[in-house]
Amino acid sequence: LQSPILYCTHSYFCNTIEACDRITEGFGKFAGMIRFSRFFLFLSIFVIKKSDAFLSRQGGHGFGPTRLAGALSAKDSVLSEIEFGVLSNKNVFVVGGSGRVGGSVVTQLLKRGAKVTVGGTRVESYEDSKRRWIELFPTIDITTIGFAKVDRESVTSVSSVLKSKDFDLVVHTAGPFQGKATTQNGVIDASVANGVPYVDVCDDYCTASAAKTKFLKKAQEAQVPCIISTGCWPGVSSLMAKQLARKVLASDKSLTAEDLTVDFGFFTAGSGGAGSTLLVATFLILAEEALTVVNGRRKPVKAMKEYSLVNFGPIVGDKPIAHLNLLETASLHDILGVGNVKALFGTAPGFWNTLLGLMAQLPPSLLSNEDIMTKLALFSLPIVRVVDYFAGATNAMRVDVTTEKSPNARATAIYAHENLEPCVGECVVAFCCAVLSNRVAPGVWFPEEAIQGGDDTAAVLSLASVGAHTTEVDGTVGLSLEEVWGKHETRNMVASSRVG
DSSP states (O other): OOSGGGTTHHHHHHHHHHHHHHHHHHOGGGHHHHHHHHHHHHHHHHHHHHHHHHHHHTTOOOSSOOOOTTTTOOOOOSSOOOOGGGGTTOEEEEETTTSHHHHHHHHHHHHTTOEEEEEESOHHHHHHHHHHHHHHOTTSOGGGOEEEEOOTTOHHHHHHHHTTTTOSEEEEOSOOOTTOTTSOOHHHHHHHHTTOOEEEOOOOHHHHHHHHHHHHHHHHHTTOEEEOSOSIIIIIHHHHHHHHHHHHHHHOTTOOGGGEEEEEEEEEETTTTOOHHHHHHHHHHTTSOEEEEETTEEEEEOTTOSEEEEEOOTTTOEEEEEEOOOHHHHHHHHHHOOSEEEEEEEEESHHHHHHHHHHTTSOHHHHTOHHHHHHHHHHHHHHHHHHHHHHOBOEEEEEEEEESSSTTOEEEEEEEESBHHHHHHHHHHHHHHHHHTTOSOSEEEOHHHHSOTTHHHHHHHHHHTTTOSEEEEEESSOOOHHHHHOOOSSOOSEEESOOO
């Protein structure tokens, strides 16, 4: 189970069992054979579950719900020590810092007093980014940034940089993105080997799970805390869900995580200012069916096909969103044991939704071809920039937690930011603060298992929402704004305990 080959085995078995169910219904004369197949598959899952428990006893993790970091327990943590001040004078190596995501992290780190070195393949891209940062952030001293040429797939290359300076943290902002489960991640490998805490923005569940499986035990032995798949979504979205779920469970002691339903809603105007790398990742996601979890079982549905109108607060308003295969659906089920999960996404203007829906109907073999999608992204980027100019770059998230077992128990949280680019940087830096505050255990963790529930989660969400224009909560379980979004000294935003 320490091999990345098995990173999505449990998902495969669940889907295969459901396929066996359908076959049994249609082909009675093969029922005996199918029943034997089902028995074999259930036996295999049983073995994996036992191995999962064994790994947990050994300090490792398999595929089942782990309930780490207090998980969904309603017991609050101690007063959180997670704050921006821990970044002051810290040496941070940002791999992929010349990109849009990386640049947003770099500038937010500088804003909080960190010393930043950008890692990239081309110094020319770095110089171009520096000129852009100077225009966008005239009050930040960009001249203090260092640059190191690095091959992010090479452990040797990354290690040579880490040994050149006493780094306090590594932030991998070049992904890894879609379809990189078998690609060497030299950044996390070198970070663990050199004892440097690590944060990344991986948005693909299988890729992230492969990294966790491969490096979890090594990171624990080396006493290195690592958080994978951070940012706004995934990242902040999972913490929103965790905090709401804890509150709903606390309202009725008969409820379990399996009884809960978590609905994620995401909206981004235009491309959100995304660079070509993120556009490629979006195109690659369209090649996949969207995962939903229904009564504990994985159920794939067509992506970007059926839309629902969802409210994202008074500024963003109602937006049409549809199923998309996003990481939170799998991680929340596997890690916290939530029984029902789905994630929906939408954009604006409306023809972007139509275009994404049409692209989702293309052959998966075409959409999953990274070379073709890269060329398409580069070709469409000028058009995307024109549309973004008029559409803006608003980013919004909504999480609803309900349960059929207790229909009157519900909780909702909404977050909205006027610009996705700085939004991502603020969210990633919030997780960086958690790591540097010594509030994350050694190992490799998804956000919802890395951050202690209660005060620590609220502290991270408080830092992540520092630039948001909307943070709201609503529900019937006595949920307060501070329980989710923490305490802001000054809230220059729409902040309400009612969603309306």
